[in-house]
Amino acid sequence: MKSTSILSCQKVTVSFDGFKAVQDMSLELAAGELRFLIGPNGAGKTTMLDAICGKVKPAAGSVSFHGRKGTVDVTRRKEHEIAQLGIGRKFQTPSIFSGLTVEENLEIAMSQNRGVWATLRASMNKTDQERMDAELELIGLGDKKRLRAGLLSHGEKQWLEIGMMLLQEPEILLLDEPVAGMTDKETDKTGELLQQIVLKRTVVVVEHDMEFVRNFASKVTVMHEGRLLKEGSMDEVQRDDRVAEVYLGQKRRDYDVVSSSA
Numbered sequence: 494m495k496s497t498s499i500l501s502c503q504k505v506t507v508s509f510d511g512f513k514a515v516q517d518m519s520l521e522l523a524a525g526e527l528r529f530l531i532g533p534n535g536a537g538k539t540t541m542l543d544a545i546c547g548k549v550k551p552a553a554g555s556v557s558f559h560g561r562k563g564t565v566d567v568t569r570r571k572e573h574e575i576a577q578l579g580i581g582r583k584f585q586t587p588s589i590f591s592g593l594t595v596e597e598n599l600e601i602a603m604s605q606n607r608g609v610w611a612t613l614r615a616s617m618n619k620t621d622q623e624r625m626d627a628e629l630e631l632i633g634l635g636d637k638k639r640l641r642a643g644l645l646s647h648g649e650k651q652w653l654e655i656g657m658m659l660l661q662e663p664e665i666l667l668l669d670e671p672v673a674g675m676t677d678k679e680t681d682k683t684g685e686l687l688q689q690i691v692l693k694r695t696v697v698v699v700e701h702d703m704e705f706v707r708n709f710a711s712k713v714t715v716m717h718e719g720r721l722l723k724e725g726s727m728d729e730v731q732r733d734d735r736v737a738e739v740y741l742g743q744k745r746r747d748y749d750v751v752s753s754s755a
């Protein structure tokens with residue numbers, strides 16, 4: 494039973510010039526869960542991830558990370574410190590080095606974790622090589638490790654970036670629309686990859702692709718106008734009239750997908 498809390502956000506409010514993009518939002522994550530954060534455009538999903546990774550500072554509320562190094566009040570730390578503590582953030586556009594090979598990209602990610610040591614060591618040792626091979630296998634790019642990253646498909650680039658993040662050993666991974674622009678096959682592979690990742694880590698995914706959410710989510714958090722609207726299984730969320738209403742008002746297409754399987 495995975496029930497140890499790894500992140501606790503209490504009544505978080507984020508304001509931009511007086512406009513509350515996130516308001517009184519609470520979110521509790523258990524270690525090892527794959528949580529989906531959904532809601533219509535402008536609901537505050539991305540801003541909530543920003544508050545967790547320190548990109549924005551809440552005007553009110555608390556964000557406590559119960560990581561390997563004990564409990565940390567994230568709102569008091571800088572973004573790079575939070576990343577080092579174990580909260581990794583992936584944005585929509587992959588930030589990889591296109592001119593370098595897949596393997597070289599992963600090598601750089603691994604050395605970033607190590608700081609000074611990496612610059613002192615010219616080549617990877619056996620343990621590093623094994624970690625790298627395991628990561629390549631996990632992200633499904635083993636046979637493309639010598640290919641220049643710029644030549645990968647859109648989906649493969651996203652997986653490479655996820656692999657790079659994993660080599661930095663985050664305890665929580667925050668992903669913003671990871672399957673946007675992917676083919677159906679790539680989307681399914683991404684879902685399977687996330688299921689593998691949560692065997693060791695906790696993942697939060699902001700997502701608009703409802704079919705993807707339905708296929709891979711166990712617990713879903715719905716936001717609307719900066720607030721928590723509903724939390725529960727996809728079935729519970731799909732049956733909720735208020736959820737249907739906000740999707741009807743703002744995103745007819747998403748709602749149709751949600752309701753068609755309810």
Ligand SMILES: Nc1ncnc2c1ncn2[C@@H]1O[C@H](COP(=O)(O)OP(=O)(O)OP(=O)(O)O)[C@@H](O)[C@H]1O
Pocket residue numbers: 509512513514532533534535536537538539540541
């Ligand atoms: N830096 C900012 N300055 C001012 N307003 C902002 C800023 N960032 C976000 N907002 C506003 O806050 C609200 C929430 O935005 P946010 O991007 O968090 O929503 P979202 O749920 O992720 O939306 P989407 O699904 O469209 O990406 C929106 O109204 C947005 O315009």
